[in-house]
Amino acid sequence: MTPPAGSHIDLERWSCPLPLSDYPAIVMGHGGGGTLSADLVDHLFRPAFANAALDTLSDSAVLARPGGRVAVSTDSFVVKPHLFPGGSIGSLAVNGTVNDLAMSGAIPRYLTAGFILEEGFSVATLAAIVGDMAAAARAAGVIVVTGDTKVVERGHGDGIYINTAGLGDVPPGVQIAPQRAAPRDVILVSGPVGDHGMAIMSVREGLEFDSAIESDCAPLNGLVQSMLAVAPDLHVLRDPTRGGLASALNEIARQAGVGMVIEEDAVPVRPAVRSACELLGLDPFFVANEGKLVAIVPPSQADACLAAMRAHPLGTASARIGLVTDRHPAMVVARTGLGANRVVTMQIGEQLPRIC
Amino acid sequence: MTPPAGSHIDLERWSCPLPLSDYPAIVMGHGGGGTLSADLVDHLFRPAFANAALDTLSDSAVLARPGGRVAVSTDSFVVKPHLFPGGSIGSLAVNGTVNDLAMSGAIPRYLTAGFILEEGFSVATLAAIVGDMAAAARAAGVIVVTGDTKVVERGHGDGIYINTAGLGDVPPGVQIAPQRAAPRDVILVSGPVGDHGMAIMSVREGLEFDSAIESDCAPLNGLVQSMLAVAPDLHVLRDPTRGGLASALNEIARQAGVGMVIEEDAVPVRPAVRSACELLGLDPFFVANEGKLVAIVPPSQADACLAAMRAHPLGTASARIGLVTDRHPAMVVARTGLGANRVVTMQIGEQLPRIC
Numbered sequence: 001m002t003p004p005a006g007s008h009i010d011l012e013r014w015s016c017p018l019p020l021s022d023y024p025a026i027v028m029g030h031g032g033g034g035t036l037s038a039d040l041v042d043h044l045f046r047p048a049f050a051n052a053a054l055d056t057l058s059d060s061a062v063l064a065r066p067g068g069r070v071a072v073s074t075d076s077f078v079v080k081p082h083l084f085p086g087g088s089i090g091s092l093a094v095n096g097t098v099n100d101l102a103m104s105g106a107i108p109r110y111l112t113a114g115f116i117l118e119e120g121f122s123v124a125t126l127a128a129i130v131g132d133m134a135a136a137a138r139a140a141g142v143i144v145v146t147g148d149t150k151v152v153e154r155g156h157g158d159g160i161y162i163n164t165a166g167l168g169d170v171p172p173g174v175q176i177a178p179q180r181a182a183p184r185d186v187i188l189v190s191g192p193v194g195d196h197g198m199a200i201m202s203v204r205e206g207l208e209f210d211s212a213i214e215s216d217c218a219p220l221n222g223l224v225q226s227m228l229a230v231a232p233d234l235h236v237l238r239d240p241t242r243g244g245l246a247s248a249l250n251e252i253a254r255q256a257g258v259g260m261v262i263e264e265d266a267v268p269v270r271p272a273v274r275s276a277c278e279l280l281g282l283d284p285f286f287v288a289n290e291g292k293l294v295a296i297v298p299p300s301q302a303d304a305c306l307a308a309m310r311a312h313p314l315g316t317a318s319a320r321i322g323l324v325t326d327r328h329p330a331m332v333v334a335r336t337g338l339g340a341n342r343v344v345t346m347q348i349g350e351q352l353p354r355i356c
Numbered sequence: 357m358t359p360p361a362g363s364h365i366d367l368e369r370w371s372c373p374l375p376l377s378d379y380p381a382i383v384m385g386h387g388g389g390g391t392l393s394a395d396l397v398d399h400l401f402r403p404a405f406a407n408a409a410l411d412t413l414s415d416s417a418v419l420a421r422p423g424g425r426v427a428v429s430t431d432s433f434v435v436k437p438h439l440f441p442g443g444s445i446g447s448l449a450v451n452g453t454v455n456d457l458a459m460s461g462a463i464p465r466y467l468t469a470g471f472i473l474e475e476g477f478s479v480a481t482l483a484a485i486v487g488d489m490a491a492a493a494r495a496a497g498v499i500v501v502t503g504d505t506k507v508v509e510r511g512h513g514d515g516i517y518i519n520t521a522g523l524g525d526v527p528p529g530v531q532i533a534p535q536r537a538a539p540r541d542v543i544l545v546s547g548p549v550g551d552h553g554m555a556i557m558s559v560r561e562g563l564e565f566d567s568a569i570e571s572d573c574a575p576l577n578g579l580v581q582s583m584l585a586v587a588p589d590l591h592v593l594r595d596p597t598r599g600g601l602a603s604a605l606n607e608i609a610r611q612a613g614v615g616m617v618i619e620e621d622a623v624p625v626r627p628a629v630r631s632a633c634e635l636l637g638l639d640p641f642f643v644a645n646e647g648k649l650v651a652i653v654p655p656s657q658a659d660a661c662l663a664a665m666r667a668h669p670l671g672t673a674s675a676r677i678g679l680v681t682d683r684h685p686a687m688v689v690a691r692t693g694l695g696a697n698r699v700v701t702m703q704i705g706e707q708l709p710r711i712c
Contacts, residue, residue, distance in 0.1 A: 026477040031507030044483055045503055048490040049469075053501040061501035063466060067423025074468035074521055078506045110419060112430035113405075114519045116472070121382040127400055134404040145409040145417035147401055148519075150434045151387030152710065156514040161506075163470045165430055165521030354508065 029349020031078075033242030036349050038251075056177060057255055059100035059238065062170055069170040071106035073097055076163040080354050082129060085199050086215030089162055090132030092290060092356060095219050096241070097166040098140040102221040103237040103293065105176040105228060106168030108140060113147040113164055118157030129160060140219035142166065168221075173232060180235035181256035183326040186302035188295040190223060190309055191216070191317040192268040193245050197287035197352050198276045205280065209272045218291030223312045227295065231305035236296035239289065241356055243347060246285040248294050249332045250346035257329045262322035262344065264334040285334075286347055288355045296324060385705020387434075389598025389644075392705050394607070412533060413611055415456035415594065418526055427462035429453055430521040436710050438485060438515060441555050442571030445518055446488030448646060448712060451575050452597065453522040454496040458577040459593040459649065461532040461584060462524030464496060469503040469520055474513030485516060496575035498522070524577075529588060536591035537612035539682040542658035544651040546579060546665055547572070547673040548624040549601050553643035553708050554632045561636065565628045574647030579668045583651065587661035592652035595645065597712055599703060602641040602688070604650050606702035610686045618678035618700065620690040641690075642703055644711045652680060 029036040046054060053061040060073035077093045087095075094111065101108040113133065117126065137144055195216040202213050220239060228234060236256075240248035245267065253260050269277075269284045277284045291314060297305045302320070309315035332344040385392040402410060409417040416429035433449045443451075450467065457464040469489065473482065493500055551572040558569050576595060584590060592612075596604035601623065609616050625633075625640045633640045647670060653661045658676070665671035688700040 024479055026473045026475055026479060026482070026507055028475055028507050028509065030473065031505055037505060040505060041503075044479075044486060045469075045505075048483075048486045049493070049500040049503075051499045051501065053466075053499065054503075061466075063501065065421075065423050067421050072466060072468060072523065073502055074470045074519070075504045076470040076472050076506045076519060078472060078508050110409075110417075110428060112428060112521045113401075114430045114432040114470075114521075116432050116434060116517055117382045117386065119382055119384055123380055123382060123400075126382070127404075130400060130404045137405070143407045143409065144405040145407065145419065146429055147397075147405075147410075148431045149387055149393060149396060149401075150432045150517075151382055151384050151706075152434050152514060152517075153384065155511065158508060158512040161472055161508075161517070163430070163432060163504075163519035163521075165468045165470075165519075167428065167523065350507075 028353050032350030033247050034347035034349055058177060059103040062104050071101045071104040071168045071170050073100035074163065074165040075100060076161060077356060078161050078354050079200065079356050080158060081203055082159060084203050084215055085212055087217035088129055088132045089160060090129035091136040091217050093162040093164045094133050094136035094140060095217050095290060096356060097164040098142060098219045098221055099239045101166045101168035102224045103239055104170055105174035105224060106170045108142045108166055108168040108221050110167045111137065111142050111144045111164050113144050113162065115149045116157055116161040117149060117151045118159050119151060119154045121159045126160065140221060174228060176234055176237050178236050178252045178255040181252050181258050181296045181324050182235065183258060183324050184299055185235055185296045185324040186299055186320060187260060187322040187324065188297060188306055188309065189267060189319055189321050190293045190315040192270045192273065193240065193289055193292060194269055194273040194277065194284035194287035196290040197355050198273045200355055201280060201352060202276055207276060209276060211272045213272050213276060216289055216291035218314055220291065220293050220314065223309065223314045226308050226312050227305050230308045231297055231301035233298050233301055234295060234305065235298060238294050240292060240294055241288050241290060244286040244288055245294065246344045247346050253332050254330045259325040259328040260322055260332045261325055262332065262334045265337045266319055266321045268317050268319050282351060285344060286351050288352065290356065383705065384709050388706030389603050390703035390705055414534060415459040418460050425526040427457045427460040427524045427526050429456035430519065431456060432517060432519040433712060434517050434710050435556065435712050436514060437559055440559050440571055441568055443573035444485055444488045445516060446485035447492040447573050449518040449520045450489050450492035450496060451573050451646060452712060453520040454498060454575045454577055455595045457522045457524035458580045459595055460526055461530035461580060462526045464498045464522055464524040464577050466523045467493065467498050467500045467520050469500050469518065471505045472513055472517040473505060473507045474515050475507055475510045477515045482516065496577060530584060532590055532593050534592050534608045534611040537608050537614050537652045537680050538591065539614060539680055540655055541591055541652045541680040542655055542676055543616060543678040543680065544653060544662055544665065545623065545675055545677050546649045546671040548626045548629065549596065549645055549648060550625055550629040550633065550640035550643035552646040553711050554629045556711055557636060557708060558632055563632060565632060567628045569628050569632060572645055572647035574670055576647065576649050576670065579665065579670045582664050582668050583661050586664045587653055587657035589654050589657055590651060590661065591654060594650050596648060596650055597644050597646060600642040600644055601650065602700045603702050605688045609688050613685045615681040615684035616678055616688045617681055618688065618690045621693045622675055622677045624673050624675050638707060641700060642707050644708065646712065
């Protein structure tokens with residue numbers, strides 16, 4: 001889908017291929033966070049469940065309630081291996097949902113936890129994973145208030161799958177939604193991309209590097225609140241998990257009907273992650289993150305927001321990576337160091353299965 | 357664990373066997389809703405996540421919020437087959453969580469939906485299941501506001517697993533909690549027990565009966581509100597799903613530190629369900645329900661509550677089945693038609709795996 005790089009492309013007239021809706025059976029890509037995932041959402045889930053909250057297509061639903069707005073979110077976690085450098089399926093299950101809530105500007109409060117265990121799974125490993133969940137919950141300032149456990153026969157699971165759902169409070173005045181991305185807005189990222197995905201891949205592939213790659217798995221709610229303190233008009237937040245930075249930007253561009261221009265060299269990528277990506281033929285723009293966010297901020301508040309991000313322990317390597325534009329709507333373009341442009345597409349299927 | 361029937365047993369001195377906590381690996385019974393499930397909760401989940409909301413051990417957590425109390429609940433659904441007489445994993449996934457909320461007296465409002473799909477699963481079947489979810493949500497008056505889809509490789513799932521989490525409003529004044537069961541309270545059940553479990557089993561075992569057994573899968577929130585209208589001091593509600601009526605009563609007895617005496621012949625069981633249970637060597641008291649509730653009501657409001665239940669379409673066959681007692685705390689005793697007593701234990705493991 002990526003045309004040859006070069007500024008001769010007429011970006012205004014470029015059109016995306018049709019969604020591949022003609023799948024009679026589920027393929028791995030339907031869970032990859034790319035266009036196949038979007039296809040399921042657009043053509044199956046949204047028509048069935050049609051309602052205004054679902055239609056916002058954010059990481060969480062924001063609901064008007066008698067005591068103020070609440071954000072609600074859910075995620076299932078199927079990552080393997082269960083334990084990896086920098087985290088586990090347990091810390092991921094907490095931080096993933098905490099971060100989805102935080103991407104609405106919400107202060108996460110409560111989580112639910114649903115476990116699907118495979119017969120034969122080690123109770124000691126389960127205890128370690130649950131311990132990681134409890135520690136992550138404490139770190140994020142949330143409590144797990146209710147749960148459920150199901151067991152399936154050997155060969156019908158993969159040790160453990162965890163679902164978490166979360167509830168958070170959206171402070172008055174906060175209006176974060178993908179549709180708010182507007183031309184001339186500044187695009188910020190809170191640090192180097194691709195750490196989580198490459199940490200998982202390096203374990204799976206048995207790769208060794210000079211410096212170990214650790215998952216960035218972390219709760220972003222504190223970072224978001226410190227950003228809102230100085231940039232209350234923050235337009236969009238998204239955590240680039242499955243599908244990575246490229247998919248997150250493409251989703252926002254599509255939902256807001258805007259274009260984006262990214263300075264490729266401005267996007268931070270750790271050298272070890274870049275090397276691992278080159279070795280495996282992956283593009284770090286598409287690799288999952290679990291402790292990073294993309295922020296789209298009106299130009300007047302961008303500098304203050306970036307400064308607040310850099311002052312936070314989870315945002316020290318934050319960077320300004322590009323601008324929203326009214327040219328080429330729904331298209332993300334990366335400008336290379338050599339001055340060429342390339343279209344950054346949304347991936348179709350799954351680059352790295354079972355990454356979260 | 358059931359001693360020979362007979363009124364000669366000294367029930368006051370009967371003690372339950374110790375929980376079987378010495379399992380190094382997960383067995384099917386850890387998901388069965390019996391003592392092994394309780395063991396995981398008591399010895400693993402509760403110590404890790406320790407908080408007051410979790411400690412109520414209800415079907416849902418009730419949280420004090422600025423705009424009033426809310427109930428929060430979650431359940432994963434792994435039932436097979438996916439489609440069965442009277443419902444599907446889709447209708448079950450909605451009604452199961454709606455009912456958990458209703459058991460706190462809450463008016464269910466919002467659901468989340470998390471799907472774990474197995475590579476190769478039919479997209480048409482997925483669409484049918486999602487259609488069932490949407491229809492069940494409409495019938496229960498809830499909306500699905502956010503969701504998530506993950507895909508796992510062939511052989512690591514079973515077509516589809518669904519998690520739902522729900523949020524509901526608890527009306528002012530309602531105080532429903534297992535700990536409120538008090539001596540002399542009346543125990544009511546909203547209709548014949550065992551339908552759901554035997555509907556699933558009859559499909560799995562290929563059994564044919566004179567009258568087909570259908571799952572009772574239904575949303576109980578309307579029934580509960582009509583009960584609260586005439587019995588506002590309703591003490592306890594529970595939907596006897598996994599583990600059936602016997603496990604539900606034992607859990608409440610244990611949590612409230614009270615005993616219960618059930619008139620065995622007063623518990624409604626459909627003839628077809630009774631026949632199927634006899635054929636398969638099952639006790640209908642232990643078989644799962646998905647559209648029934650047990651209510652524990654102070655004596656002064658019991659008649660009015662029973663009348664309201666019988667006036668509701670989902671409670672026409674409601675019955676008074678027994679009393680709470682301060683004798684034999686934490687023990688449920690059934691009085692047979694012949695005047696003998698038997699201790700109704702909580703099952704240890706799983707009678708019917710993958711029933712919900």
